[in-house]
Amino acid sequence: MKRKKQSIMPDEMRKERFKLDINRAFREKTVPTKQMGKGGNMGYRSNVAYTIRFTGDDDRVIKQSFYCFLADAKVKFPSAISDTDLKIDEKNFRLNFFASDVKWYEDYEDVKCHMSLLQLAQDWAENVDEENGEVVGNKYIGGIFVRIGENSDDITEESFGEHSWDWVRVHREVHCDWEV
Numbered sequence: 001m002k003r004k005k006q007s008i009m010p011d012e013m014r015k016e017r018f019k020l021d022i023n024r025a026f027r028e029k030t031v032p033t034k035q036m037g038k039g040g041n042m043g044y045r046s047n048v049a050y051t052i053r054f055t056g057d058d059d060r061v062i063k064q065s066f067y068c069f070l071a072d073a074k075v076k077f078p079s080a081i082s083d084t085d086l087k088i089d090e091k092n093f094r095l096n097f098f099a100s101d102v103k104w105y106e107d108y109e110d111v112k113c114h115m116s117l118l119q120l121a122q123d124w125a126e127n128v129d130e131e132n133g134e135v136v137g138n139k140y141i142g143g144i145f146v147r148i149g150e151n152s153d154d155i156t157e158e159s160f161g162e163h164s165w166d167w168v169r170v171h172r173e174v175h176c177d178w179e180v
Contacts, residue, residue: 046104046154049168050114050122050145054093056162058140065140066093069124073117080113104147118145125161137161144168 054066065167070088073095074081086097090121097114104111127137140165147156155170 005158007069020113043103044150045101046144046147046149047098047100048102048104048147049096049098049142050118051167052095052118052141052143053163053167054140055142056140062093062140065138066090066116069141070095073120076120077112077117080117083110083114086114118143122160122178 052069054062054069056062080086083097087093087098089093095117097157106112106115121143123137123139125137125139125141125143141161142161143159144163144165144167145156145158146168149153157170159165
């Protein structure tokens with residue numbers, strides 16, 4: 001039986017994952033939240049997804065770019081990389097994140113870390129040569145970020161680099177408690 005190759009998590013990343021889990025466990029007590037709804041539901045919740053992908057026609061360059069980016073990200077944002085909601089798909093050269101019903105406040109450290117990871121990817125895609133002002137970024141990287149808040153008009157959709165809109169998209173439905 002062939003075993004699936006797994007990356008070993010370095011001790012530094014294991015410590016960052018522990019810090020992230022502890023911060024999430026005690027966040028309710030340490031960060032003030034606004035009260036929403038009649039029932040006293042504390043805090044505004046969102047569904048958040050993003051993907052960072054390496055695609056194109058040169059497999060060798062895509063693979064090299066993916067692993068260089070991943071190494072850069074692990075050094076700069078270990079808590080984002082060690083987050084259990086972020087899945088690293090080494091076979092398809094992707095980083096996929098999805099979190100449902102979370103408090104996605106910009107002043108939270110884990111949110112800052114994820115947004116910085118996305119900014120790093122965008123910088124890779126849109127790097128500008130300062131001498132002549134031309135975009136010389138990595139043409140193999142692209143990404144999409146989507147956040148849907150509780151309010152029906154609270155939707156954020158952002159993208160960068162080479163991407164396809166079907167990677168992550170908003171889909172709204174009407175559900176009824178009777179047969180239609």
